[in-house]
Amino acid sequence: MKKRIFTTLFAFTLVVGATLAQEKTVKTDVSTVTWKGYKVTGSHEGTVNLKNGTLKFDGDKLVGGSFTVDMTSLTATDLEGEYQQKLNGHLKSDDFFGVSNHPTATLTIDNAEATGKNSYSVKGDITIKGTTEPINFDLSVYGSKATATLKLDRTKFGLKYGSGSFFDNLGDKTIYDEFDLVVDLQF
Template sequence: MKKGVFSLALAMVFGVATATEPVAEEKKEVKTETSSITWKAYKVTGSHYGNVNLKSGTLVFEGDKLTGGEFEADMTTLVATDVEGESKGKLEGHLKSDDFFGTEKHTAAKLVFTKVEATGKNSYEVTGDLTIKDITKPVTFDVSVYGSKATATVKVDRTAYDIKYGSGSFFDNLGDKAIYDEFDLVVDLEF
């Protein structure tokens, strides 16, 4: 009887110790060749869209819960996919110029997660520091994780990063030449 009680007490102590051990943090490298960042920008007369390549990325998990992440995009790879020919070259050149992203000087954009809150089984609300043109501002967005894939849509106010060209918030009488301040990033990750 004493041996049975002692065994039960030991099992309870070790069971509790095991249950309270912290789950190890695991960093998962994002596969840049199969992941994508799609951008879409809006103007009074329509929109433009395209891609930019992911240079590097890491998602951090504790068990199966997302707890962090860090990403870098190669801004020199910025392309428009909705136009062709001369229009494509002009648009891409303008987007890479100092009027917009100044990619000659600012070759990368970076996002670092600062807060991750679970909102459902595979859903999270993430706040992160987004750096564009060496200006860092917080952004909040939703992330969904399923197996080895994650998706997010991030709405970015370009004027917060000193990208004011064609903005009705800063210039009057633009008419149909106005470009809306916010653009979207749709991010599909594989890890």
């Protein structure tokens, strides 16, 4: 009888343990988020730091996650000196990300569907400047690293400055609505 109870408890523990998602903390000091924005006359690129992040796995299968981005760390890397300071200030102003009122942005992964051995189609929500929008993107996981490239429409988050979709006669001052994020995570 004792053996049967022990066997049942052991099997139950294995089943429960196998179905619990394991949360892995992203190492923010070695993970990177780079951005690139486009305008008629060229582009600008830079970085923004992760404040924190986690990825959730069921065994070795990605099932979720959440991230907080420190918008106050937003910086251009393609300029130096006065021009870099001016662009950084403008990007942090209410014309763009309004970091004094919105110092963080967030992304949650609600669903991750395997599309290959190490790749996933991810669905979730992203919040920028107080506005939340659904997001879909592909993410690859290799060992303790994950990578993704996201394309976002800034106007969905109220970032309309210089947008040809909202303002006429901008000419070569037009800033395209979409910008790219390249995310390299280590956990």
